[in-house]
Each structure stands twice: as structure tokens, then as C-alpha cells.
Amino acid sequence: MGKPKAGFYSLTSCSGDILEITNLGEDILKLFDLVEVVHLNVAMPSTGKDPDIAFVEGAVTSMEDEEFLKALRKKVKQLVGIGTCACTGGVIARGPEDRRNWLTDVYPESGAGFDITFPRPLKDIVTVDFSIPGCPIEKKYLLHCLGYLLKGVLPEVPAYSVCMECKMKGNECLLRYRSSACLGPVTKAGCGARQPSLGRPCDGCFGFYDDANKESLIEIFREMGLSEDEIKKRFDLFLERGL
Amino acid sequence: MLFFTLKKDRLPEFLDAVDKRYKLIVPEQKGEKTYTFRQYTEFSKVSLEFIRTIIPPKKLIFPPVEKLFSVDKECRIDASHEDEQFSVIFGLHPCDLHGIEILDKAFSYGGRDTSYWRRRDKVGFIGLSCLPDKYCLCKSMHTDFIESVYDIFLYTLDDVYMVSVRTALGDDMLRLSPGLFNKPTKEEILEYKERIQIRDSMFTRIMDTTNLADLLTLEYKNDIWEEYSKRCLFCGSCVMVCPTCQCFDVYDSPDVIAGNSCRIRRWDACMRKDYALVTGGHNFRGTRPERFRFRYLHKETGFGEMHGKASCTGCGRCSETCPAGIDMVEVVRRIRE
Numbered sequence: 001m002g003k004p005k006a007g008f009y010s011l012t013s014c015s016g017d018i019l020e021i022t023n024l025g026e027d028i029l030k031l032f033d034l035v036e037v038v039h040l041n042v043a044m045p046s047t048g049k050d051p052d053i054a055f056v057e058g059a060v061t062s063m064e065d066e067e068f069l070k071a072l073r074k075k076v077k078q079l080v081g082i083g084t085c086a087c088t089g090g091v092i093a094r095g096p097e098d099r100r101n102w103l104t105d106v107y108p109e110s111g112a113g114f115d116i117t118f119p120r121p122l123k124d125i126v127t128v129d130f131s132i133p134g135c136p137i138e139k140k141y142l143l144h145c146l147g148y149l150l151k152g153v154l155p156e157v158p159a160y161s162v163c164m165e166c167k168m169k170g171n172e173c174l175l176r177y178r179s180s181a182c183l184g185p186v187t188k189a190g191c192g193a194r195q196p197s198l199g200r201p202c203d204g205c206f207g208f209y210d211d212a213n214k215e216s217l218i219e220i221f222r223e224m225g226l227s228e229d230e231i232k233k234r235f236d237l238f239l240e241r242g243l
Numbered sequence: 244m245l246f247f248t249l250k251k252d253r254l255p256e257f258l259d260a261v262d263k264r265y266k267l268i269v270p271e272q273k274g275e276k277t278y279t280f281r282q283y284t285e286f287s288k289v290s291l292e293f294i295r296t297i298i299p300p301k302k303l304i305f306p307p308v309e310k311l312f313s314v315d316k317e318c319r320i321d322a323s324h325e326d327e328q329f330s331v332i333f334g335l336h337p338c339d340l341h342g343i344e345i346l347d348k349a350f351s352y353g354g355r356d357t358s359y360w361r362r363r364d365k366v367g368f369i370g371l372s373c374l375p376d377k378y379c380l381c382k383s384m385h386t387d388f389i390e391s392v393y394d395i396f397l398y399t400l401d402d403v404y405m406v407s408v409r410t411a412l413g414d415d416m417l418r419l420s421p422g423l424f425n426k427p428t429k430e431e432i433l434e435y436k437e438r439i440q441i442r443d444s445m446f447t448r449i450m451d452t453t454n455l456a457d458l459l460t461l462e463y464k465n466d467i468w469e470e471y472s473k474r475c476l477f478c479g480s481c482v483m484v485c486p487t488c489q490c491f492d493v494y495d496s497p498d499v500i501a502g503n504s505c506r507i508r509r510w511d512a513c514m515r516k517d518y519a520l521v522t523g524g525h526n527f528r529g530t531r532p533e534r535f536r537f538r539y540l541h542k543e544t545g546f547g548e549m550h551g552k553a554s555c556t557g558c559g560r561c562s563e564t565c566p567a568g569i570d571m572v573e574v575v576r577r578i579r580e
Contacts, residue, residue: 030500147497147504156494160479160515163566167483168307168510170298172277175566185478185566211516211531213476216567220476 004150007039007051008082009072011065012092012119013058016136017083018042024139034150053078053149055132059085059092059119066117066125073126078149081122082142084135084205088241091135093119121241130154134191135205135238141190158189161209162202166193174201179224181234186212204239214239247417247424248403248431255286258333260419265367266330268303270296280332289334291399294376295558299486300332300339301346304362307483308509311358311493315503327362331394331416333369338379338558340370340393341386342486348550349489358508367412370396372438375446378559380572382443383450386556398435405435450572451579456544456553458578463536467577472531474567479512481538481561481569487546487554488512513537539574 008018022043024031031037038049054076060066073079084090097118103111122128132145141157148155158165162184166173174180174196182201184193188209195202208214214235221231249257261267267283270290278293280300312322335343347363350356370393381387389396394413398405405427408414417424427435482488492511497504511518514534519527528534546554555571562570 027500034499143499144496147499150499151497156496159517160512161476163476163478163480164483164510164512167298167480167564170273170279170302172274172297173480173564173566176564177274177276182566185476185480211477213473213531216474216476219474220567 003034003036004053005038005049005051006035006053006055007076008037008041008055009039009057009068010041011056011058011069011086011122012061013083013085013090015042015057017057017086017134020136020139021142024143027139027143031146034146050075052076053080055080055082056122057081057083057086057137059089059121060125061092061117061119062115063117064115069122069125078129079122079126080145080149081128081131082134082137084133084207084238085119086122087131087133088207088238089119089121091237093121093241094236133188133206135203138191138194140192159210160189161185161212162187162189162191162193162196162206165189165191166196166202169193169197171196174199175220175224181221181224181226181230183217183234183239186214186217186239203237204235207242208239245408245414246427247406247408248400248427249397249406249423249425250403253423254404257420257423258283258286258289261331261333261369261416264416264419266328268300268330268332270334273297280334283333291334291371293334294373294379295336295338295560295563297560297564298484299342299558299560300335301342301486301489303330303332304343304366305346305350305359305489308507309358311506311508313498313501313503313505321503324361327365329365329367331367331369334371335368335393336371336373336558337389338381338384338386338556339486340368340389340391341381341556342558343368344389344392345487345546345550345552345554345556346489347392349487349546349554352549367394367410367416368392369394369416372396372398372442374442376559377447378563379446380448380450380555380557380559382446382557383448383452384553384555384557385452387442387446398438400431400434400438403431405431448572450557450575452543452553452575455575456547459540459543462578465578467574468532468536471569471574472535475514475531475535475569476567477514477516477531477534478566479514480564480566482512482514483510484560484564485542486556486558486560487542490518513541539571 038051039046054072081087103114145155174182180201183204184202187202187204188206190206262283268280269283270278270293271281271288272290273279278290278296280296312320314320350359394410396407490511491508493508496507542555543553
């Protein structure tokens with residue numbers, strides 16, 4: 001039995017997740033050792049072979065994206081969404097549903113004819129076997145999941161809040177000590193509390209964790225003096241669309 | 244127990260001597276108002292006036308995430324560990340020393356936990372007296388003094404530390420720089436007695452713990468559990484910062500880079516929804532009020548039934564850290580009403 005074939009594909013996104021893979025450094029050689037990489041855009045020309053397992057970043061924003069994804073799903077045994085855009089639509093799915101006027105505003109002559117739909121997560125189009133959230137994804141988290149996925153098992157990922165990870169790292173609470181509107185208490189762990197460890201509040205890119213008490217955190221933000229609009233914007237960045 | 248005095252300006256010499264012989268861990272400032280235990284580098288970085296560190300010293304003996312063993316492709320098990328240097332932790336307050344005592348019991352119950360005791364057997368403690376802030380509850384929990392666990396304890400007086408030496412290890416440490424220690428004078432003993440009284444009068448928060456275990460059990464169905472569970476974020480911060488919370492999860496993780504599979508143990512929290520989830524989908528504490536209540540019952544009742552002592556040391560970390568501002572004293576006061 002040969003090595004499993006893996007493909008890494010981009011739909012509409014900033015390519016941040018694929019870039020994280022190319023940023024693996026020396027570990028990328030291990031990745032090439034472990035799987036036969038048949039497609040890794042931005043890093044190598046496609047081999048044209050069909051993968052056994054596909055990792056897809058980005059949201060579906062056109063009929064072209066949609067058809068590509070459907071065709072890919074038919075070819076692969078496992079389809080894994082990587083990055084928050086693939087999981088929820090991500091930041092590009094904020095704002096109004098109807099965007100045709102944006103196109104004609106920016107491209108008065110050709111805009112109306114563009115193939116564009118409202119950004120949708122992969123799961124709205126095809127069956128997704130597993131989602132790896134993050135904006136961008138965490139290298140360690142991806143490798144951790146890969147270990148399970150290549151064995152055909154669903155990965156064991158943390159089912160708790162960023163706060164637990166943040167405390168395990170020994171950070172001081174940004175909500176308590178710096179009155180910072182941190183979304184850690186409602187956000188799924190897995191990033192190693194990346195932002196709070198650097199003194200920046202969590203923005204929630206991993207999505208709500210299973211038992212998140214959103215109502216209480218909103219109340220706490222109000223008590224901290226945040227306006228309803230500010231609160232809405234905090235939650236709207238990543239969390240509201242759900243994973 | 245032997246008593247000596249150590250001039251305050253000679254403490255750097257003493258710590259330098261300890262650091263030369265052992266791996267010395269000390270409290271240092273982290274944020275504007277927060278502190279943490281770190282390896283000693285120089286005396287000027289050591290905090291002597293801190294109240295509590297963000298994470299209790301348990302992290303040094305029972306790390307948040309640790310590899311128990313790994314298995315390679317040929318199914319060979321590697322449970323080897325780096326032979327750690329004997330370390331001495333300086334600056335533990337009585338509450339944290341009580342915390343260690345409780346962990347010692349918990350990790351011995353039903354057999355010695357090898358991973359815990361491997362580290363615990365190679366650590367010594369230099370305690371340090373403290374003055375309470377608005378979160379300190381040790382007086383109410385009867386943990387404001389400690390007579391066990393430590394090797395050396397320093398009581399801060401005006402010009403000197405009153406030094407209590409409890410163990411042979413403590414004596415060894417003293418002998419690293421014997422010229423620094425003197426016999427206490429009558430005046431110093433008097434000052435020590437006054438200090439105890441002054442400290443005792445400084446506690447602003449008192450929690451009535453009379454029959455608390457009974458009361459919490461009797462008030463099992465009180466509405467306040469439901470009320471507080473609406474406010475609680477179930478983020479698990481209180482559990483992570485608790486000096487006596489010792490629950491952990493064990494899972495296997497394939498490491499694609501190393502080409503093996505590791506068994507990991509990681510801190511866990513009873514506030515988590517699937518903490519009490521078992522095979523078949525039954526959850527012993529499926530609702531939020533049940534989980535909120537459980538933590539209080541466990542801290543004040545459960546451990547006591549086994550070991551005759553509540554597992555809350557009154558360190559105040561949970562109340563200080565809670566992002567929702569939930570305070571144990573208030574919860575207990577409401578239960579008493």
C-alpha cells in the first residue's frame with residue numbers, strides 16, 4: 001500500500017491557511033514523507049492526480065467554487081475544511097446578503113456579469129468529514145489532527161474554552177486585569193491562547209465552544225461599558241456564524 | 244523545629260547559595276498586578292511583597308500538560324523521563340503550602356501517583372509570611388498558618404526574618420551559608436508575637452465555615468445554584484488557578500513529526516460539559532447548575548469526607564480570577580441566608 005495522497009486546495013480566501021502549511025519549516029519535509037502531496041497551491045504545480053484526502057481552505061463564493069468542491073468531494077475519501085472561512089464563511093461572510101451593488105460600484109461596466117454568490121462554508125455545499133478552524137489555522141493543531149485523520153479516526157481536540165488554555169499557560173486574565181473585551185471565555189481552545197499570550201484579546205476565530213455562555217459574557221461586556229454596537233461587532237467578527 | 248533569624252539584607256546571599264546548590268524557583272512580577280513562579284535569575288527580580296501568583300505552585304509538580312509515555316511504530320514503549328534537578332521553591336505562603344499538602348493526599352489516595360511523586364520527591368519549600376488582601380480567605384479556612392510541608396519558613400519582621408527550620412533538607416539549606424543565621428533575641432520573639440496579632444486583625448473578609456459542609460449538602464436544591472449558573476461562564480479559569488484542583492484527562496495523541504504516539508495527561512475541569520459524560524451518552528452532571536454546585540460541594544464537602552479537611556485553602560485565586568466576578572464568599576453567604 002502506497003502513501004495516502006493528500007491535496008491542499010484554496011477557494012475564496014486570503015490563502016492564509018495554505019501559507020501556514022508552507023510555513024511549517026523543516027516539518028514540511030515530514031509532511032511530504034508522510035503523504036504524497038498531489039496538490040499544494042502557492043507552493044508547487046499540481047500533479048493532476050486525485051487525492052485520497054483533501055484539505056480545503058476558503059469559502060464558496062461562486063458557482064465555479066461550488067462545482068469544483070462538488071467534483072472534489074466525489075473523488076476523495078475524506079474532505080477536511082481548514083481555516084475559519086471554510087468552516088463558517090469567515091470574515092468575508094460578514095455584512096449584507098446582497099452584494100450586487102458592491103460589484104457595480106467597484107466595476108461599473110463589467111461588475112454585473114461576475115459569477116458571485118454570498119460566501120458560504122463548505123458544509124453548506126458538501127459533506128465535510130472534519131473541520132480545522134482558525135484564522136489562520138494553527139500549525140501544531142493541523143499536525144495533531146493529521147495524525148488522527150491519516151489513521152482514519154476523528155481527531156481528539158480540546159472541548160473547552162480558550163480560558164483554560166490561557167490559564168495553563170499562566171497568563172493573566174485580560175478581562176479581569178486589563179478590562180479588555182476578550183472572547184476567550186466563549187471560544188473553543190486549540191490555538192494555545194495565541195492572542196491573550198501576547199496581551200491581545202481573543203477574537204474568537206475557533207468559534208464557540210460547546211457550552212459557551214454567550215449571554216453572560218455579553219452582560220459582562222455591558223458592565224465593562226461596551227456599547228451594544230461594540231458588543232455586536234466583537235461577536236460578529238467570527239463567532240456568530242457558528243462552526 | 245528550630246528557630247533562627249536572618250537579617251533582611253542578607254537574604255540575597257542566602258538565595259544565591261540555595262540557587263548554587265539546587266534549582267531555585269521564585270515569585271516574580273508578571274503584569275502590573277500579577278505574579279508568577281519562575282526560575283531564579285537575580286535577586287532584584289524576586290517579589291517579596293506579592294499576595295498570590297496567577298497559577299499556584301502546583302504547576303511545578305503537576306504540570307498542565309505532560310507526556311506520560313510514547314509508543315513507536317514497533318510498539319516499543321518509552322516511559323523515560325529527564326532526570327530533573329532537585330528544586331527549591333521560595334516564597335510559598337501558608338495557603339499554597341496547605342495546597343501542596345492536599346495534593347499530596349489526593350495523589351496518594353488509592354496508591355501513589357508515580358508521575359506526581361517523581362517530581363514531588365525532588366522539591367523543597369521555603370515558605371514566606373504574607374499580609375492578606377481583600378480576597379484572602381485563609382483565616383476562615385484555617386489555613387493562615389502552616390506547621391507541615393515546608394522545609395524552611397520565613398516570617399517577615401522589621402529588620403530580620405524569623406526563620407523556622409522544620410526538616411533535614413531545611414537544615415541542609417541553612418548550612419549552605421551558616422554565618423547568616425543567628426539565634427532569635429527576646430525582642431525579636433516579642434516582635435514576632437506582635438506581628439501575628441497585627442496580621443490576624445488585617446483580615447477584612449471572613450467566611451463563616453461553621454457546618455458549611457452540612458449546609459451545602461442540605462441546600463442541594465437551593466435556587467441560587469441555578470441563579471449563579473446563569474452568570475458563570477463555565478470557562479474553567481477557577482479550576483485552573485485552584486491550588487488543590489487535581490483533575491486531569493488522559494488521551495493518546497499521534498505525533499506525525501516524531502513518528503510515534505504519545506499518552507498525554509492534561510488538566511481537566513469539572514465545569515466542563517462533557518467532564519462527567521460516560522459511554523452510552525449518560526452525563527452525571529449534564530446541566531449547568533449541577534456543574535456549578537458540584538465545584539462548591541467538592542471544595543467544601545467531598546474532600547473533607549475523605550480526608551477530614553476542606554480542599555479550599557482560601558488563597559482567593561478563584562474570586563480574583565473569575566471573569567464573571569463570582570465570589571465564593573458571596574455564594575456561601577447566600578447559602579446561609
